[in-house]
Amino acid sequence: FTEIELEEFTPEEAERLIRLKLEQFFGEETDTPADFMDMVTQRAAGNPFYIEEILNYLKDLGVDPHDAERLAGIDLPTSIYSLILSRIDQLNEHQQITLKVASVIGRLFRAAMVWGVYPELGELSGVQNYLEVLNAVELTALDKxxxxxxxxxxxxxxQEVAYESLPYATRAALHEQIGGYIEANYGETLDQYLDLLALHYDRSENEDKKREYLRKAGEAAQ
Structure with a gap:
């Protein structure tokens, strides 16, 4: 994937993004109430990601931009962190677990690895369904x-919000499980994954594996 840094939007650019996003949601261009525009643009302060997440949050709640009474009763989260956390909290338990396990794997992750690392989620087809939901609500996106x-x-x-919402002990255990998954499934090409193994075991509580892969990754880098 290619990451593009966006500068702070002007009010005109922010309003255009809001209109495009609402058109995406509702399938046609609609007149957007001025009060709704003001609520979103003032809270987001020109941050395009914040704008999108506010709109996604309101969509998750089933809010119609034209419903002034409903909008007046909504207290938007006060930061991008709390906004994303609120969106995660609206997912069901299995969808939340899927997202959080994926956050420990990394920014980019395979559906098969999520399932392999955390089989308690059930069948692979179920994990794929949870990921489709996460994709639909735009927390994640399909890469391949x-x-x-x-x-x-x-x-x-x-990713950071989902990751940090996990207790330290849970994160450490998942990092160890990810390391074990890589060892079990990529044994013939393990040398290609030394840096990744070092990263995951370094964040686990498995001291033997931590020392082993930090040493191997260091030697390979020389």
């Missing part, structure tokens, strides 16, 4: 279709 079926977090902030 089947058979690879690779997804990525649309924004690194989303």
């Amino acid at each position: 279709p089947e058979p690879e079926l690779v997804y990525l977090f649309k924004h690194v902030v989303t």
Whole structure:
């Protein structure tokens, strides 16, 4: 994937983004109430990612931009972090777990690895369905279709929020499980994954594996 940094939007650019996003949601161009425009643009302060996430959040809640009474009763989260966390909280339990396991794997992740690392999620087909939901609500995006079926977090902030919402002990255990998955499934080409193994085991509590792969990655880098 290619990451493009966007500068702060002007009010005109922000309004255009809002109209385009609402057109995407509703399938046709609609007149957007001025109060709605003001609410979104003032809170987002020109940040295009923040604008999109506010609109996604309101869509998750089923809010119609023309419903002034409903909008008046909504207290928007006060930061991009709390906004994304609120969106994650609206997912069901299995969708939340899928997103959080993926956040430990990395910005880019395979559906098969999510399932392999956390089989408690059930059948692979179920994990694929959860990922389709995450894609539909724009927390993640499809990077490669089947058979690879690779997804990525649309924004690194989303990955960070999901990752940091996990207790330290859970993150450490997942990092160790990811390391074990890589060892079990990529044994013949393990040398290509030394840096990744070093990263995951370094964030685990498996001291033996941590020392082993930090040493191997260091030697390979020389």
